[in-house]
Amino acid sequence: MAQSQGWMKKYFKSFCKGFFVTVPVAVTFLDQVACVARVEGASMQPSLNPGGSQTSDVVLLNHWKVRNFQVQRGDIVSLVTMGHKNRYVKVPRGHIWVEGDHHGHSFDSNSFGPVSLGLLHAHATHILWPPERWQKLESVLPPERSPVPSEEE
Amino acid sequence: MLRGALGKTFRLAGYTIQYGCIAHCAFEYVGGVVMCSGPSMEPTIQNSDIVFAENLSRHFHGIQRGDIVIAKSPSDPKSNICKRVIGLEGDKVLTTSPSDFFKSHSYVPTGHVWLEGDNLQNSTDSRFYGPIPYGLIRGRIFFKIWPLSDFGFLRDSPNGHRFSDN
Numbered sequence: 001m002a003q004s005q006g007w008m009k010k011y012f013k014s015f016c017k018g019f020f021v022t023v024p025v026a027v028t029f030l031d032q033v034a035c036v037a038r039v040e041g042a043s044m045q046p047s048l049n050p051g052g053s054q055t056s057d058v059v060l061l062n063h064w065k066v067r068n069f070q071v072q073r074g075d076i077v078s079l080v081t082m083g084h085k086n087r088y089v090k091v092p093r094g095h096i097w098v099e100g101d102h103h104g105h106s107f108d109s110n111s112f113g114p115v116s117l118g119l120l121h122a123h124a125t126h127i128l129w130p131p132e133r134w135q136k137l138e139s140v141l142p143p144e145r146s147p148v149p150s151e152e153e
Numbered sequence: 154m155l156r157g158a159l160g161k162t163f164r165l166a167g168y169t170i171q172y173g174c175i176a177h178c179a180f181e182y183v184g185g186v187v188m189c190s191g192p193s194m195e196p197t198i199q200n201s202d203i204v205f206a207e208n209l210s211r212h213f214h215g216i217q218r219g220d221i222v223i224a225k226s227p228s229d230p231k232s233n234i235c236k237r238v239i240g241l242e243g244d245k246v247l248t249t250s251p252s253d254f255f256k257s258h259s260y261v262p263t264g265h266v267w268l269e270g271d272n273l274q275n276s277t278d279s280r281f282y283g284p285i286p287y288g289l290i291r292g293r294i295f296f297k298i299w300p301l302s303d304f305g306f307l308r309d310s311p312n313g314h315r316f317s318d319n
Contacts, residue, residue, distance in 0.1 A: 021171050028174035031181065069230045080288040094228045118225030118289045 193270030
């Protein structure tokens, strides 16, 4: 009787120890280093989800790369959800302008305006799934979307 | 000899990573102690006061008007600001100071909040940089622990209502 109770106590103790180590480490890794996500929708065609509703790409979201909020024009990024709304817009300091590759079918800065850098979540660096679409996502700025030189500066 | 030292180093590194991750999760999902600097929230929070912030409300959209929040600064994402929530999305807020003759109002857009410091004369807040996205809020300050003379829950805004009630 006493022996089985001792065994259960020992099991419970080591379960707690394992739980309180692995869960925080895993959560911290997913929040601060990288996580994966499935891409939904057609707004980034043809770079992401070219197959439409048949296959959804799975991308690597790289938090570590944006820990200093450094992004370049052409990077594909993910953002923390935000509510959302001039022909030319000046992007204020500390903000970025994001657009889906599929113009006209994308809910992006054209709808909700420039985005505060503090909302930057991660840099999507790779497509992981399906295997035939394994690739590094290149940072490409479409030439027709380059910034317009402003007269003041 | 060397193996013992190496083993000890690895164990130390392991514990550091473990406790570092626990601390990160605790602050990110529960709350923690914060030291505030700057005059923008006087008299409610003075420079170098130490307060307790809870980071649960923002995950459940529990931030309300009158709450004091910590948020990432819209002009510098690496620093934090500490202000009071004056308006939630859809609210009509006063964008001019009460002394101005011509008052102007605006509506807080969806997914944003309007923040103002309690020390209206000396605060750079939404009157300067506009409403900030809800996603920048990191936590809610609800309790002061230092200085001991001011220990306790935080007071309401000394400025009354800064939003119109039409």
